[in-house]
Amino acid sequence: MANTFLAVDWGTTNRRVYRIENGRVTRTERDGRGVTAVTDFAAEVEGIRAAFGDLPMLLAGMVGANIGWRPAPYVAAPAGVGDLARSLLRIDDRTAIVPGVSTLAGGRPDVMRGEEVQLLGAVAAGLAPPDALLVQPGTHCKWARMEGGRLTGFTTAMTGELFALLRSHSLLAPQLSGAVGVTAAFLAGVEEARRRDLAASLFGIRAARMLGTRDDADAAAYASGLLIGSDVTARLADSPPDTVHILSGPELGDLYVAAIHANGHAASLIDSHAAFLAGIIAIESHCP
Amino acid sequence: MANTFLAVDWGTTNRRVYRIENGRVTRTERDGRGVTAVTDFAAEVEGIRAAFGDLPMLLAGMVGANIGWRPAPYVAAPAGVGDLARSLLRIDDRTAIVPGVSTLAGGRPDVMRGEEVQLLGAVAAGLAPPDALLVQPGTHCKWARMEGGRLTGFTTAMTGELFALLRSHSLLAPQLSGAVGVTAAFLAGVEEARRRDLAASLFGIRAARMLGTRDDADAAAYASGLLIGSDVTARLADSPPDTVHILSGPELGDLYVAAIHANGHAASLIDSHAAFLAGIIAIESHCP
Incomplete structure (x- = not known):
C-alpha cells in the first residue's frame, strides 16, 4: 500500500x-x-x-x-x-x-x-x-x-517453559545447572523421549544420580534432549520423512536439528x- | 524376631x-x-x-x-x-x-x-x-x-511434582487455582492425555482461555486429569485388562480410580x- x-x-x-x-x-x-x-x-x-x-x-x-x-x-x-x-x-x-x-x-x-x-x-x-x-x-x-x-x-x-520450570523450581533443579549442547547425553535424552512418558523419564534423572549412572554435569543436556525430543517425537512419529524448516537462532536451532535428525527427518535452519x-x-x- | x-x-x-x-x-x-x-x-x-x-x-x-x-x-x-x-x-x-x-x-x-x-x-x-x-x-x-x-x-x-510446579510457577498458574475432583473437565484431561503429548496438551489450557472454550474454574481439574491421565496411559496403554491396586487416601485415590477406569482397567483402593x-x-x- x-x-x-x-x-x-x-x-x-x-x-x-x-x-x-x-x-x-x-x-x-x-x-x-x-x-x-x-x-x-x-x-x-x-x-x-x-x-x-x-x-x-x-x-x-x-x-x-x-x-x-x-x-x-x-x-x-x-x-x-x-x-x-x-x-x-x-x-x-x-x-x-x-x-x-x-x-x-x-x-x-x-x-x-x-x-x-x-x-x-x-x-x-x-x-x-x-x-x-x-x-x-x-x-x-x-x-x-x-x-x-x-x-x-x-x-x-510448552517445551521451553517446562525446561525453565524444572531448572528453577523442581527437585531436579540442583542437577540441572550444567551446559546444554548436542552431546551424547542430549541424544540419550532424545532417544528416551521416544517412550512418550515424560513424567517418568524426568524422574530417571534423579534416579541416575542416586545410582551413579550419569554424571550430573550431563543432566541438563539430557533433560533438554528429553523435552525437545518429546516435542519432536510427538510431532513427527507418525509422519512420512519430511524436511522441517526451523525458524531460530543457531543455539536452539542446532538442538532441534539434532533431535529431528535422530527421529529420521531432515531439517533446515531459516533466518x-x-x-x-x-x-x-x-x-x-x-x-x- | x-x-x-x-x-x-x-x-x-x-x-x-x-x-x-x-x-x-x-x-x-x-x-x-x-x-x-x-x-x-x-x-x-x-x-x-x-x-x-x-x-x-x-x-x-x-x-x-x-x-x-x-x-x-x-x-x-x-x-x-x-x-x-x-x-x-x-x-x-x-x-x-x-x-x-x-x-x-x-x-x-x-x-x-x-x-x-x-x-x-x-x-x-x-x-x-x-x-x-x-x-x-x-x-x-x-x-x-x-x-x-x-x-x-x-x-x-513426577506426576504430583509437575502439577505443583505448574500451579505455583508456570504461565498457567493464574488459571489453576480452582478445585480438583472427578468432574467432566478432569475426565476430558484424562482423554486428552491419551495423545501422549503432554507439553502441547498443557498449552491447550492457555489457548482455551484465549478462545473462551473452557471456564477457568475447570482448568485445574483438567490439568490434573491431563497429568494423572498421562501417568495412567503410559503405564497401562499396552497392558491387558488388569486390576490396579491403589495405595492412597480417598482424595487422590479417587482421581486415580477414575483415570484407570477411563483407560479400561479396574481399580481398587488399599489402606x-x-x-x-x-x-x-x-x-x-x-x-x-
Missing part, C-alpha cells in the same frame, strides 16, 4: 522497530520496551514516529494481546497473508495491529500471536516451500503446517529475522 | 512411630519431625525409646537417604521381604534402617525408599494378590509390579497405613 512504512515486532519483553522503504529496511532498532514495560501505548507510538518518521505503522506480536495495547482478533486457520491483512485491528487510519491465528483442529484449541508473520514470511521470501512443516523453538514452541503458502494448522508445546520482514512487507502490501 | 519392637515410618516432612506387640499396634503417634527437621538422629531415637519403650527399632523411609541419618543401600529388584531383611543398615545391635529398592529395567534407572514397605506389606496382608500391579500416587508416583509376592519392577513418574504395618512386621519377622 505505502512505499514507506514503519513495522514493529512488539513482544512481551522486547521490541524491534523497522523503517521500510520500497521493501528494504533503511533503519532498525531493538530495545527493551516490550508490552510489559509499557503503559501508554499511544505515547510510545508517537515516540517511534518522532524517531523513525511520521509514517503509517503496522504492529505485530503481543502488542495485540490482552496484556498489550488492545486485543486484536484471532483469524481462524487456514489463514494466508490476505486473511491477516483483511482482519487488521485499526487503531487509527495510519496505525494497525496484525491479528493472531487460532485453530481448534482435532479438538485441541491453540493460538498464536506474532509467529504468524514469520511463518507466512518464510514462504513469501522463498525461505521455505509453500507446502512445508515449520517450527519456531522457544518458551512455547510452535509447529506450523503450511499448504499452498497458507497456514493450515499448528500446535504449540527468522528475514522471515519476519518478508511477512510484514507481504501483509502491508495486501492491506486494503 | 522380637515379639515387641518399635517401627518408624520416617519421611521427609513427617514421622510416625508405632509400638508393635505380637503383631498389633499398641501405641502410635505422628509428628512433624521428618528428616529435614532433624539433625541429631541418635538423640531423636533416644527420645523415641524414652517415650515408647526401650525396644529394638526398625526405621524406614527417607531416614535412610543421603538427607537422612545414614545412606542405607538399595537392593536391586526383584526384591522380597527376606531380601530387605538381609540388607538392613545396622546402626547398632538394636537399631536398623530398611534398605531402598532400585531397578535398571529397560535402561531407565529408578529408585524407591520407604514405598517398598507398603508395597510388600500390601501383599503380606492379603490386601493385594501376590501377582499384581500397585500404584502409590503422590509427588513422585510409584507403579510397582509384584510377582509371587516380590517386587519385580517399578516406575516412578496404605495397614499395608505399611504389615510390611514392617513382615520385615522384622525375617530379620536374621
Whole structure:
C-alpha cells in the first residue's frame, strides 16, 4: 500500500522497530520496551514516529494481546497473508495491529500471536516451500503446517517453559545447572523421549544420580534432549520423512536439528529475522 | 524376631512411630519431625525409646537417604521381604534402617525408599494378590509390579511434582487455582492425555482461555486429569485388562480410580497405613 512504512515486532519483553522503504529496511532498532514495560501505548507510538518518521505503522506480536495495547482478533486457520491483512485491528487510519491465528483442529484449541508473520514470511521470501512443516523453538514452541503458502494448522508445546520450570523450581533443579549442547547425553535424552512418558523419564534423572549412572554435569543436556525430543517425537512419529524448516537462532536451532535428525527427518535452519520482514512487507502490501 | 519392637515410618516432612506387640499396634503417634527437621538422629531415637519403650527399632523411609541419618543401600529388584531383611543398615545391635529398592529395567534407572514397605506389606496382608500391579500416587508416583509376592519392577513418574510446579510457577498458574475432583473437565484431561503429548496438551489450557472454550474454574481439574491421565496411559496403554491396586487416601485415590477406569482397567483402593504395618512386621519377622 505505502512505499514507506514503519513495522514493529512488539513482544512481551522486547521490541524491534523497522523503517521500510520500497521493501528494504533503511533503519532498525531493538530495545527493551516490550508490552510489559509499557503503559501508554499511544505515547510510545508517537515516540517511534518522532524517531523513525511520521509514517503509517503496522504492529505485530503481543502488542495485540490482552496484556498489550488492545486485543486484536484471532483469524481462524487456514489463514494466508490476505486473511491477516483483511482482519487488521485499526487503531487509527495510519496505525494497525496484525491479528493472531487460532485453530481448534482435532479438538485441541491453540493460538498464536506474532509467529504468524514469520511463518507466512518464510514462504513469501522463498525461505521455505509453500507446502512445508515449520517450527519456531522457544518458551512455547510452535509447529506450523503450511499448504499452498497458507497456514493450515499448528500446535504449540510448552517445551521451553517446562525446561525453565524444572531448572528453577523442581527437585531436579540442583542437577540441572550444567551446559546444554548436542552431546551424547542430549541424544540419550532424545532417544528416551521416544517412550512418550515424560513424567517418568524426568524422574530417571534423579534416579541416575542416586545410582551413579550419569554424571550430573550431563543432566541438563539430557533433560533438554528429553523435552525437545518429546516435542519432536510427538510431532513427527507418525509422519512420512519430511524436511522441517526451523525458524531460530543457531543455539536452539542446532538442538532441534539434532533431535529431528535422530527421529529420521531432515531439517533446515531459516533466518527468522528475514522471515519476519518478508511477512510484514507481504501483509502491508495486501492491506486494503 | 522380637515379639515387641518399635517401627518408624520416617519421611521427609513427617514421622510416625508405632509400638508393635505380637503383631498389633499398641501405641502410635505422628509428628512433624521428618528428616529435614532433624539433625541429631541418635538423640531423636533416644527420645523415641524414652517415650515408647526401650525396644529394638526398625526405621524406614527417607531416614535412610543421603538427607537422612545414614545412606542405607538399595537392593536391586526383584526384591522380597527376606531380601530387605538381609540388607538392613545396622546402626547398632538394636537399631536398623530398611534398605531402598532400585531397578535398571529397560535402561531407565529408578529408585524407591520407604514405598517398598507398603508395597510388600500390601501383599503380606492379603490386601493385594501376590501377582499384581500397585500404584502409590503422590509427588513422585510409584507403579510397582509384584510377582509371587516380590517386587519385580517399578516406575516412578513426577506426576504430583509437575502439577505443583505448574500451579505455583508456570504461565498457567493464574488459571489453576480452582478445585480438583472427578468432574467432566478432569475426565476430558484424562482423554486428552491419551495423545501422549503432554507439553502441547498443557498449552491447550492457555489457548482455551484465549478462545473462551473452557471456564477457568475447570482448568485445574483438567490439568490434573491431563497429568494423572498421562501417568495412567503410559503405564497401562499396552497392558491387558488388569486390576490396579491403589495405595492412597480417598482424595487422590479417587482421581486415580477414575483415570484407570477411563483407560479400561479396574481399580481398587488399599489402606496404605495397614499395608505399611504389615510390611514392617513382615520385615522384622525375617530379620536374621
